[in-house]
Amino acid sequence: MLLAFDTATPLVTAALHDGEDVVAERTSTQPMKHGEQLAPLIEALLHDRGLVRQDLTAIAVGVGPGPFTGLRVGLVTARTLALALELPVYGVCTLDVLAIEAVDTGAVHEDFVVATDARRKEVYLASYDADGARLVGPDVLKPADAATAAPVVGEGALLYPEAFPHAVGPARPSAGWLARVVAEERAELLDPEPLYLRRPDAVVNAARKQVLADDPSRGPAR
Amino acid sequence: MSDAPLVLGIETSCDETGVGIVRGHTLLADAVASSVDEHARFGGVVPEVASRAHLEAMVPTIERACETAGVALRDVDAIAVTSGPGLAGALLVGVASAKALALGLGKPLYGVNHLAAHVAVDQLEHGPLPEPCLAMLVSGGHSSLLRVEDVTTGVEPLGATIDDAAGEAFDKVARLLGLPFPGGPHIDRAAASGNSVAIDFPRGLTGRRDMERHRFDFSFSGLKTAVARWVETQQRAGATIDVHDVAASFQEAVCDVLTRKAIDAATSQGIEDILIGGGVAANSRLRAMAEERAAAQGIRVRVPRPGLCTDNGAMVAALGAELVQRGRAPSALDLPADSSQPITTVVA
Numbered sequence: 251m252l253l254a255f256d257t258a259t260p261l262v263t264a265a266l267h268d269g270e271d272v273v274a275e276r277t278s279t280q281p282m283k284h285g286e287q288l289a290p291l292i293e294a295l296l297h298d299r300g301l302v303r304q305d306l307t308a309i310a311v312g313v314g315p316g317p318f319t320g321l322r323v324g325l326v327t328a329r330t331l332a333l334a335l336e337l338p339v340y341g342v343c344t345l346d347v348l349a350i351e352a353v354d355t356g357a358v359h360e361d362f363v364v365a366t367d368a369r370r371k372e373v374y375l376a377s378y379d380a381d382g383a384r385l386v387g388p389d390v391l392k393p394a395d396a397a398t399a400a401p402v403v404g405e406g407a408l409l410y411p412e413a414f415p416h417a418v419g420p421a422r423p424s425a426g427w428l429a430r431v432v433a434e435e436r437a438e439l440l441d442p443e444p445l446y447l448r449r450p451d452a453v454v455n456a457a458r459k460q461v462l463a464d465d466p467s468r469g470p471a472r
Numbered sequence: 473m474s475d476a477p478l479v480l481g482i483e484t485s486c487d488e489t490g491v492g493i494v495r496g497h498t499l500l501a502d503a504v505a506s507s508v509d510e511h512a513r514f515g516g517v518v519p520e521v522a523s524r525a526h527l528e529a530m531v532p533t534i535e536r537a538c539e540t541a542g543v544a545l546r547d548v549d550a551i552a553v554t555s556g557p558g559l560a561g562a563l564l565v566g567v568a569s570a571k572a573l574a575l576g577l578g579k580p581l582y583g584v585n586h587l588a589a590h591v592a593v594d595q596l597e598h599g600p601l602p603e604p605c606l607a608m609l610v611s612g613g614h615s616s617l618l619r620v621e622d623v624t625t626g627v628e629p630l631g632a633t634i635d636d637a638a639g640e641a642f643d644k645v646a647r648l649l650g651l652p653f654p655g656g657p658h659i660d661r662a663a664a665s666g667n668s669v670a671i672d673f674p675r676g677l678t679g680r681r682d683m684e685r686h687r688f689d690f691s692f693s694g695l696k697t698a699v700a701r702w703v704e705t706q707q708r709a710g711a712t713i714d715v716h717d718v719a720a721s722f723q724e725a726v727c728d729v730l731t732r733k734a735i736d737a738a739t740s741q742g743i744e745d746i747l748i749g750g751g752v753a754a755n756s757r758l759r760a761m762a763e764e765r766a767a768a769q770g771i772r773v774r775v776p777r778p779g780l781c782t783d784n785g786a787m788v789a790a791l792g793a794e795l796v797q798r799g800r801a802p803s804a805l806d807l808p809a810d811s812s813q814p815i816t817t818v819v820a
């Protein structure tokens with residue numbers, strides 16, 4: 251039994267796949283709060299099917315790109331759960347999952363783009379051929395710099411219609427499709443490493459107050 | 473002791489990824505991975521850098537702890553994790569990992585208070601805590617005086633810093649003096665050959681009026697500003713600054729206030745045991761001064777060895793083991809990471 255989950259968007263999605271097809275799927279109810287919702291969601295999924303943790307045989311996780319905090323919850327959960335249960339863990343680019351769903355559900359029939367919300371008025375974006383094979387990306391871009399008349403899958407198209415007028419297919423990734431992608435090896439299987447695509451903001455912990463005497467430009471005493 | 477609970481503790485509230493394993497009061501492993509070097513050039517901890525480092529270090533650190541302890545994960549009886557206070561994004565990595573262990577191993581999860589864990593860690597070195605005891609926790613993130621009746625339930629805050637933490641003052645003064653981050657050990661070393669009465673730096677919140685409202689509170693912001701002004705004045709006058717004297721005089725001022733207030737708090741509460749914890753407890757002058765002054769009042773001082781004073785997983789495991797032994801209820805799987813978890817909430 252394959253357990254799949256993705257935390258690269260505001261909602262947590264988790265699913266079970268028995269080797270034939272998806273047998274259970276759940277999505278969190280509250281946006282954000284990945285850390286609070288993921289573990290109970292996994293527990294509920296197992297309970298739905300009357301399964302125990304020992305029934306799991308592999309773990310699949312969306313590696314983003316996506317907002318960092320949620321992304322890390324998914325990745326550290328996948329890695330640690332795999333350690334505890336001695337299971338293999340497979341990472342998949344979250345944009346690839348949207349692409350495969352769009353192809354398999356007939357939403358696209360030509361080259362297309364997947365764009366998700368990267369916040370800060372930017373999108374995470376990758377382009378695909380008609381079979382859902384990734385051609386370019388993923389990258390983080392301003393919508394205007396990536397504007398296209400091609401079909402665009404994902405929330406990015408809904409957020410920036412002026413740049414992406416041709417919105418099609420699913421808005422957010424589903425763990426059910428993530429599970430199918432892994433079970434059928436429809437996309438590149440990656441190590442469970444986060445696709446951050448951005449460097450960390452080098453802002454020192456704001457909780458620690460700064461005072462006049464701290465101006466580093468003043469230089470140290472000799 | 474073999475029926476004492478085997479507990480794995482995870483700590484990620486700041487820049488150290490700590491995983492400790494204890495059996496009751498016996499320390500079996502204390503694995504720590506630090507991202508401090510990555511923060512050094514910023515002169516403070518960068519939350520996003522710390523969070524990324526926690527994710528990378530988590531599984532290897534768990535594996536290293538198990539290897540050192542000579543135990544398999546499936547043998548662990550319970551998982552404990554710091555749920556707060558601390559950096560939100562950093563805490564979250566530890567909490568999510570602890571939940572995955574609890575879920576994957578089918579064992580109870582305890583989301584614990586970081587400060588209470590700093591208190592509980594001393595049991596690994598000096599045995600059961602005296603009840604009650606007065607705990608002074610001093611580090612880069614906290615400066616608190618606590619009355620501890622039972623570390624699993626009753627931690628009562630008596631006082632805390634109203635501005636900077638003690639360790640933060642060390643970091644900032646070190647920076648002023650051109651010493652590396654983190655400042656504590658460097659100030660300690662520089663002060664060793666300095667004159668501690670060379671400069672009379674202010675003792676925050678010890679004046680008569682302050683003592684009415686802030687008897688057990690601390691303030692280090694004024695001290696740090698005073699050091700900055702002193703250094704600046706000397707520089708303007710073209711005088712050479714003796715880093716050793718400044719470090720020694722600054723350190724003396726911090727330790728004087730800390731020990732004075734801790735002993736005052738203990739005496740006023742009728743408590744005969746003081747426990748000092750947190751990274752600043754590794755400071756040699758603080759240890760010496762506390763022991764000397766406490767002895768004069770007939771008060772005993774307990775300080776864990778430096779490696780247990782700084783943030784680590786062993787302290788979380790130690791508190792976890794105490795919670796299991798005292799039959800406290802575990803946390804739910806929807807446990808949040810709470811960056812401002814109050815000290816009165818020992819288990820979230």
Ligand SMILES: [Zn+2]
Binds near residue numbers: 611613751782783
């Ligand atoms: Zn601490």
